[in-house]
Amino acid sequence: MKETVTADPVLAPAPGAEQHLALDFANSAVVLPGGQFADLLGTPAAARRWLIERDLAPAxxxxxxxxxxxxxxxxxxIRALLASRADGLPAPAPALAAVNEALTGAPAAALLHWDPTRGLYRAASHPTTQIVAHASAVLAADAADLLTGPDAExxxxxxxxxxxxxLLRHGRRHWCSTRCGDRARAARAYARRTAQAETD
Incomplete structure (x- = not known):
């Protein structure tokens, strides 16, 4: 069973996350050593901090x-779309629908409203929802650009x-961090030692 940690893990962004906000967003759920799990969007306070730090919402x-x-x-x-693209599989229809809905869900301008005392006026019907819709549209657009652009390969x-x-692969590197690379190398070395011990 995974234990959820509440403090932000200190991990460097995965390669490509600095260029593609959608990668950073997808990686905001992190599996940590020892069966721990951190969700940087796990609570409203954590999600608020994540959005503000990436200039997707006001303070x-x-x-x-x-x-x-x-x-x-x-x-x-978005993770489902990244997984299907990385594995060379067809894109799941529900994931496509969700990203397209996010792309079109944010109004480009303040909407027109009517009030008997004010008359016609323009405003967002719910400012928080509009901010989240705008952030979702930005994240969905970046995901669409990543999945259809040259970095998709x-x-x-x-x-x-x-x-x-x-992550975006660089050369033969297939790890998101030094920590993961070290863990993968240690696992391979252990497997080699175990296989050799069985043949001796």
């Missing part, structure tokens, strides 16, 4: 759990189990 943003759940749901759909999942992060 005064207050998030509701409903909005945080929408972000986590979009993250899972380098997209891969980290090759060190149980890590679930995605």
């Amino acid at each position: 005064e943003l207050e998030l509701l759990e409903m909005c945080t759940a929408q972000l986590r749901s979009l993250r899972e759909q 380098r997209l891969t999942a980290c090759g060190s189990a149980p890590c679930g992060r995605y």
Whole structure:
């Protein structure tokens, strides 16, 4: 059973996450050593911090759990698209629908409203929802650009189990971090020693 940690893990961004916000977003659910799990969108406060640190929301943003759940749901759909692309499989229809909905879900302008005392006026119907919709549209657009652009060929999942992060491959490197690379090399060395001991 995975234990969820509440503190932010200190991990360097996976290769490509600095160029593609969608990779950073997809990797905001992190499997840590020792069966621990960190979700950087796990609570409204954590999701608020994640959005503000990436200039996707103003500092005064207050998030509701409903909005945080929408972000986590979009993250899972983007992860499904990244997984299908990395594995060379067809894109799942629900994931495509979710990303397309996020792409079109943010109004480009303040909407027109009517009030008997004010008359016609323009405003967002719910400012927090509009901020989350805008952030979702930005993340979905970056995911679409990544999945259809030249970097899509380098997209891969980290090759060190149980890590679930995605990265853009550089040369032969298939790990998201030094920590994962060391773990993968240690596992290979252990497997070699075990196989040799069995043949002796």
